[in-house]
Amino acid sequence: MSSIIQLLPDHVANQIAAGEVVQRPASVVKELMENSIDAKATDIKLVIKDAGKTLIQVIDNGAGMSVTDARLCFERHATSKIRHAEDLFDLHTKGFRGEALASIAAIAHVELKTKQDQEELGTHIIIEGSKFVSQEVAVLPKGTSFLVKNLFFNIPARRNFLKSDSVEMRHIVDEFQRVALAHPTIYFTLIHNGSEVFNLPASNYRQRIVNILGGKTNEKLVPVTEETEIVKISGFIGKPEFAKKNRGEQFFFVNNRFIKSGYLHHAIMSAYEGLLKEGNQPSYFLYLEVPPHTIDINIHPTKTEIKFDDEQSLYAILRASVKHSLGQFNVAPVLDFERDPNLDTPYDYKDKDSSTPLIQVNANFNPFATETKTKSSGSSVSYASKSNHFPKKESASWESLYVDLKTDTEEVASISFESSAVTGSLFDENEVEKSTTTYQIHKKYIVSSIKSGMLVVDQNKAHQRILYEKFLENITVHSASSQQLLFPLHLYFSTEEIEFIKELQPSLENTGFQFDEIHSDSIQISGIPVNVQESEVSIVLEELISNLQNEIPENSFSLNDGIAKTMAKSLAIKTGTSITVKEQENLVNSLFACKDPNVSPFNKPTFITLSVEDLDKKFAI
The missing domain is CATH 3.30.1370.100 (MutL, C-terminal domain, regulatory subdomain)
Known part of the structure; x- marks a missing residue:
């Protein structure tokens, strides 16, 4: 019997790998933007047409690539990040497996333009379905431009499974926001069908969150900071009164990489226990820094799940940090019988010096002067002539105020008023009982x-x-x-x-x-x-x-x-x-x-x- 096992051609193997790496246009956006970040870019522009089905272009001002690197980057498992197996547990970059560009080139028309700063000319490469069409020298600015057109052109079944433009664009925006939130010092721009969706200048973490989610977000944020030997935590959480039904504003970043973790999310929800309405979800933007050798990133094709060495300690530290911030900023209620809340110093004024209040007293003011008022010029004027146009009858004593009060009250008492109390109902009681058919x-x-x-x-x-x-x-x-x-x-x-x-x-x-x-x-x-x-x-x-x-x-x-x-x-x-x-x-x-x-x-x-x-x-x- 002849052998039935044979090696797959490279272009078929790349298409199979693309099924894991490239699930939709948002996957291409994530991989290309992370490559730009690894290239030390400070300005990244993302251009989208038809929700990525027609065009995805990422332009950066990073280090660029040489002629040899530009050609090798499309080969499978070609990477500059890994030399030994031990390097997988000491990663400081985004991409490392060398599968992304090979997978993208296998299912789309790709155009690469790149130039290094010290070189006079750059490299222009065109690939269609893993086949090199052309490679030539070109005059280009510093950095790299990846242009991906007609995604899944040679796999129509995968293209038919894509959702509508609005849904695919929403996934692209999600990936864009995750990368932009993790790197606030980089200038990001997103353009869709010729219109600018995001323009995010370089800033700090708080300003980046506000720029993405809107101006009113600033008043919702509570800072979180904690540093231990296991983890360093920074970022912001949302106040309980601004919690929403959806989980759209929940972000975990580990070593500047967005992750999903139900275990860590449970720690946050535990810290908010008793502060949220049923079904509501708090907002959080938390950045965790851990030693690279204590985590395993390579357990999921999209690298959004991470395995921690000591999850239980991380859970406890995260929960305590969030709970401490909620209490420190008077967001969570405090049970202290000897504490007077009126004596609390607002957090913003805790370290400020108090200023002595200025007291101004009018030395000429006399509260007992009822007949005359002394002006600054020395002349006097009667109160009665200024405040009243009618002569006021002087009372000999306070008893005169109650003269004739008895007769007045007697006259009032003799007047009968109509009662406003309801003595009956609109329907007869027996009729209501007879007509009641529901309970x-x-x-x-x-x-x-x-x-x-x-x-x-x-x-x-x-x-x-x-x-x-x-x-x-x-x-x-x-x-x-x-x-x-x-x-x-x-x-x-x-x-x-x-x-x-x-x-x-x-x-x-x-x-x-x-x-x-x-x-x-x-x-x-x-x-x-x-x-x-x-x-x-x-x-x-x-x-x-x-x-x-x-x-x-x-x-x-x-x-x-x-x-x-x-x-x-x-x-x-x-x-x-x-x-x-x-x-x-x-x-x-x-x-x-x-x-x-x-x-x-x-x-x-x-x-x-x-x-x-x-x-x-x-x-x-």
């Missing part, structure tokens, strides 16, 4: 009698169905009513969330929202849907962004369906809310007027029925 149990279920037995309705799920069909009809028919606000409502969001709201604006306006202005970090709303309270607007929008942020359906109807579901869930009557008999009856009647009253928008039953036979069986002996 609320545990502020959760509504029970009503029917001919065959008993009906039990879940008030929350039933109201979700009612609101869902109403919102969906308003969006599709464009017939929503809007209540105008007396004063416009200003809400602040991050740049990414603002872009998301712009995409949803037409559908939101069909539900009753009216947007006056949309800025880079805030929106102004002048009208809201009729059944939405002003205090609920920010909650509704945050939950809408949280639920639809990761996957925006390409179908317009599906997007509208998602908006209707999210708004219905946010505005439905919550479990634990007491409602009147009239409201109960109206809820039941509105439910059975729906097109599909049996299930909620999330396919949960809205009601159940118990027949008389079922009840009889419960009491059978």
Whole structure:
């Protein structure tokens, strides 16, 4: 029998490797930007067209490459970072395996322009699907420019699995933000379809966070600092009152590399215990510095997961540091019976010198001078002539103030007033009892009698169905009513969330929202849907962004369906809310007027029925 095992050609092996390294356009962005950082660049520009499907270009002013390096960088496992196996446990750079450029070149059209500072001319290389098309000398500025076009052009199945432009662009923005937050001293620029999305000049960590997430972020941040032999922690956490439903503003950086860690996230949530509402997530931007030999980065293809040598100690230190910062800045409550909070010194004034207050006294002021007031010129003027146009009757003594008071009170006492107390009800009590057909149990279920037995309705799920069909009809028919606000409502969001709201604006306006202005970090709303309270607007929008942020359906109807579901869930009557008999009856009647009253928008039953036979069986002996 002949041998059946054979070596794969290089271009096939590269395409297989690309499946692990390059999952979507955002993967290319991450790899190319990290290469620019390793090249000591101080200015990095990212240019995107059609969410990376047509063009991804990264331009930097880094060290550049020689002619030989420019050619070798596209070979598999060609790297300048690793010499021995031990080097894998002492990494100080981003890329090290030498797979990224080879994988990208295998599934796209790649154009490389690079030049070193000491060289007069640079190198221009064109590769299409791992095949070198041309290599020539060119006049170029210092640095490197990687241009990736037509991603997955030779793997149409992978290209068809890409999501819509809005979803893919959101993943690119996520990768861009992670790299930019880790390196605030580098100037970053992001341009999408000719318009500038981010322009982040070199700054410090706090300013970089504010530049990315919006101007109002600064007041939400609480600094965290701790240094031990195991780890050095720095960064910022968000105040509990600014916590959100989604986890979009949570970042861990280990040695300037973004990571995901459910274990460390649990440490943060433990520190916030008792300070957050149920379901809310705090914001945090934490930078951890650990010795490189105590971590293993090479356990995941995207290098977003890290294995720590001593996770338990790291957990304890991180939790204590966050809890200490919350207490130090008076964010967390303090239990101290001998402490007077009025004597606390604000943190900003702790190290400042106190200034002696200046006291000014008018030596000529006489509080007992009731008849005359001395002017600076020496003349006197009567109070009565200045403050009153009518002569004031002088009282001989304080007893004269109560003269004739007795007769006045007697006259007043003889006058009868109509009582404002409610002595009756709008409906007769017997009539109310007869008309009462619904009852609320545990502020959760509504029970009503029917001919065959008993009906039990879940008030929350039933109201979700009612609101869902109403919102969906308003969006599709464009017939929503809007209540105008007396004063416009200003809400602040991050740049990414603002872009998301712009995409949803037409559908939101069909539900009753009216947007006056949309800025880079805030929106102004002048009208809201009729059944939405002003205090609920920010909650509704945050939950809408949280639920639809990761996957925006390409179908317009599906997007509208998602908006209707999210708004219905946010505005439905919550479990634990007491409602009147009239409201109960109206809820039941509105439910059975729906097109599909049996299930909620999330396919949960809205009601159940118990027949008389079922009840009889419960009491059978």
